[in-house]
Amino acid sequence: MRVRELSLGLIGWIGLGIATAPAARAAIPSTYSCLSAVAKGGRDLFTKHLRLLELCRDAELKTPGACPDPASVSSVELAVRLTKRIVDHCDAVPLGTLGFPGPCTDPDASDGFTPGDLAACIAASHSAASASILPSLYDPALVSPLRYADFNCQKTVGKKAAGFARALLGAVQKCRLGIVRGTILDVRPERCAIDHPATAKIIAKAERTLRHLVDGRCSDAQADRLLLCSPNQPIVTGAVDCLIDTIVRLVDNLDPTAPSDLIDYEFAGTLPAFCGNDRVDAPGEECDGTGDAVCPGACGAATGLFPCLCQDIPRQRVIEHFDADYDLGWTGSMHDQHVAEGGGYLTDLWDCDGAGGPDTRCAVGPSCSLTPHSPCSPSPTDLVTGNSICAALGQGVCRKSAGGATGPHCLLDIQRRCTTNAQCLAVGDRCVKTVSGPPLPMSAGGVSACLVRIFSEDVVGTTDLATGESDVRLRQRAFTYIGGSLSEPCPVCGGFCAAPGSFDAPGSRTPCATDADCGNPPSLCVTDAVCSYGANVDAPCRPGLPFGGPTDGFGTTSVDCLPPSSRNVSGSGIDLLESPRRTGTVTFEANTSCTAPGFSGNACIGGASDGRSCVADADCPGGVCRPQCFCAGQVRPNACDPACVGGVNDAAPCSNDDDCGGGFCHPGDCRIDPSDVDSCQEGRCTVGPMTGSCSLTSFVPCSTDAHCTSPACPQCAAGETCVFELRQCFVNGEIDRCGTPGAPDRTSASFSCTARSESGGVDAHFGLPGPAALTQPETSVVVGF
DSSP states (O other): OOTTTOOOSOOSOOOOTTSOOOOOOOOOHHHHHHHHHHHHHHHHHHHHHHHHHHHHHHHHHHSTTSSSOGGGOOOHHHHHHHHHHHHHHHTTSOGGGGTTTTTSOOSOGGGOSOHHHHHHHHHHHHHHHHHHHHHHHSOTTOOSSOOHHHHHHHHHHHHHHHHHHHHHHHHHHHHHHHHHHTSSOSOOGGGHHHHOHHHHHHHHHHHHHHHHHHHHHOOHHHHHHTTOTTTTOSSHHHHHHHHHHHHHHHHOOOOTTSOOOHHHHHTGGGSOOOTTSSSSOSTTOSOBTTBOTTSTTOBOOTTSSSTTSBTTSOEEEEEEOSOOEEEESTTSTEEEEOOOTTEEEEEEEESOOOTTSSOOEEEESSEESSTTOOBOOOOTTOOSOTTHHHHHTTOOOEEOOTTTOOSOEESSOTTSBOSSGGGOOSTTOOEEOOBOSSOEEEEETTEEEEEEEEESSOOEEEEETTTOOEEEEEEEEEEEEEOSOSSOSSOOBSOEESSOOOSSSTTOOOBOSSGGGSTTTTOOEEOSSBBSSSTTBTSBOOOSTTTEEEOSSSOEEETTOOOOGGGBOSTTOEEEEEEEEESSEEEEEOOBOOSSTTTSSEEEESSTTTTOEESSGGGSTTSEEEESBSSTTOOOSOSOOOEEESSTTTTOBOSSGGGGTTSEEETTOEEEOTTOOSSTTOEEESSOOEEEEESSSTTSBOSSGGGGSTTTOTTSOTTOOEEEEEOEEOOTTEEEEEOBOOSSEEEEEEEEEEOOOSOHHHHHHHTSSEEEEEEEEEEEEEEOO
């Protein structure tokens, strides 16, 4: 697979598709003119210098001694012409606003990076590129004079490969300039050669021309004798493939870890911004490798838990582990879900001395500079002053760093909240949004979904570094996407068959561990860190903490592999407020009237009449009379069938109180399941309904064993059976979840209400609107003390 089709390098930062993309704006004429001059001048120098080198080698191979040293071929005139063009068009343009110097170096920092410096860099880089291609076109070991047929083949290879290089460079330049000008939208600059149809068509045509002419002039024997490409290729098709890869790698290579290519030099401002490129250019970066001026020697590694952040600032990374207990919705079908490994949050810590200091209790997240350290995040409607709450309370200014800002904020002004780019007014500014972890795959009962969560506020609260106690407010917006398939609800980072999958969703690819999992005969199982489908299909991704990790049976997901936007069924997202999320017990009582008949009235909470219908507290000895649902719009407390409470027929099915022998018939009876120890107060329906699922592949529904064997269930293992269980549920009247403090490992608990999505099928199956209860094992990693 060629480099431009599928880059296999590990990227350190990819702009998240869920974040608001930079708004398309027409470049001012001088800016566009400058970039156009750089592109045209660079293309002319590169292709003409390469042609001079080729003519020299042709002469040498025809007549020994005619051009003994191709490296000495001068392009002084080309460089002079390039310099004049760049100086004429860029003299009035602040080159820093275009991303320069980028990969270039500034020979004299005292006068800034000048148009002359830019011209010198383009001349040097493009001349070096043409010289580096030459040995692949004309092997240095060739002995002249060549036979006529061999010389004719060699000359064709050189001339037509140079033509392909010019076509590739020119097409990508045109696309990049269109993006700058605002005439090309919805194409990531680094993927012009793949995702922009007109550009891809020009490149494909140039490639076909190269193949046709070389195939017509060269035989396999000649390719072998002429030592074509590097490493040498014994057949023509292999030589052409190798030459194309070599040219692509030098002109427009997708791999951000590879040396800078010609497009990188020309369009420095559109270089992929990522942690690990030694430039402070990606959202939230404070340092980057050798670019660590603000914290020498303390810059977090690109693959570490504090990537490109200064580790001499007190901070905490909270890592969420996959073995959480996530109970979503009132139907119980999505209870006991795990999460994706590696989610969580990163915050600043204030007003404490570390785990071993006299004051171990820290303020978490943005905080006012004076007591009582109130959260400094402004209200959602305040888009102007980030420290408005602090100022209004007379508590000083908002303390907030780029590394500790989880909520949406402007890239260049972290105090400024935003929801769109238009709210970030500075030139080049944009709205940065933070994904709270890898997408969460969910499958049950024949329905699959992919959940992406974005922080909608900064995480704020307190934590004790010695005891591990934590109490924070965490707010997100959840975006629900229709899953790619039951076995692959979310795109995965590696571990998928290279060929398009035949299941459920067009364009997705079946999960795999080895080639043998990919058909018969087997095709390639892609194990490199690239996205299987979605917004960043085939783009590099980060599979490790804190960006990605394994899920419970659904592969490895990553913040870099987001589902296709067309599958979003939640519109602008669902508000999820965990306040508090704490390392203690969280309790939430039913306080909302249900919408379904039979549940819209009140019921007793606590006491001997727990669950019985009531009108007032007096009807509930030892308890209180309250509505039966937990969240606005919730249909009923749970999906359980009615059962007797008390009397001689306790826990037996019933239709009315007469069936219960002194007790009462409780509709929707759910009781604590002592065998479920994932969290406290886990519930299971008393008498029904029963649901069937395959014994190992539990997200596959069934009614007979045949549903759990091939071909009905191709993903099921041999010997699986259909297992029936009482449905899980939220216990009537009150939801409790239990956390446990600890350092560094702890467990947090929280409760939130989840609104309906825009998919009736998802809402009906999950039970939305409805409660969401989370018991989350975590690890806290602290630096800066």
